[in-house]
Amino acid sequence: MEDDELQAIRARRMAELQAQSGKIPGGSGASAGGSSSANEDGKKEQMEEMRRTMLYQILDNSARERLARIQMVKADKARAVEDLLLRLAQSNQLRNKVSEQQLIDLLGQINQQEPSASQTRIVYNRRRFDDDSDDEYDL
Numbered sequence: 001m002e003d004d005e006l007q008a009i010r011a012r013r014m015a016e017l018q019a020q021s022g023k024i025p026g027g028s029g030a031s032a033g034g035s036s037s038a039n040e041d042g043k044k045e046q047m048e049e050m051r052r053t054m055l056y057q058i059l060d061n062s063a064r065e066r067l068a069r070i071q072m073v074k075a076d077k078a079r080a081v082e083d084l085l086l087r088l089a090q091s092n093q094l095r096n097k098v099s100e101q102q103l104i105d106l107l108g109q110i111n112q113q114e115p116s117a118s119q120t121r122i123v124y125n126r127r128r129f130d131d132d133s134d135d136e137y138d139l
């Protein structure tokens with residue numbers, strides 16, 4: 001059932017992209033490079049749209065909201081979580097929609113896997129002035 005819906009969405013999106021590429025003005029020989037660039041952009045957009053659709057099917061509302069908040073702060077971490085979720089879904093390891101608590105557990109696992117060297121460290125370097133001494137005041 002979900003595969004049929006996904007195929008319908010893909011077909012609709014492909015038709016939209018083909019309609020957009022038909023609207024791009026240009027000559028025959030000089031615009032070949034621009035046309036391939038437009039096709040590549042269209043393919044990237046299509047892949048991102050498929051990715052969003054699959055994530056929409058995988059995550060429930062609360063988990064989707066949490067992932068969006070994470071993406072605002074740390075886009076690379078959110079991308080890693082999305083990749084992991086998509087791999088789990090494609091290998092049929094997900095039975096139900098992922099809840100917010102399951103997403104939190106996944107985030108905890110990813111944080112544990114990262115090396116501790118990537119933790120943020122703040123180092124204060126205080127300036128010391130050798131010319132500021134108390135000898136000037138001993139008159």
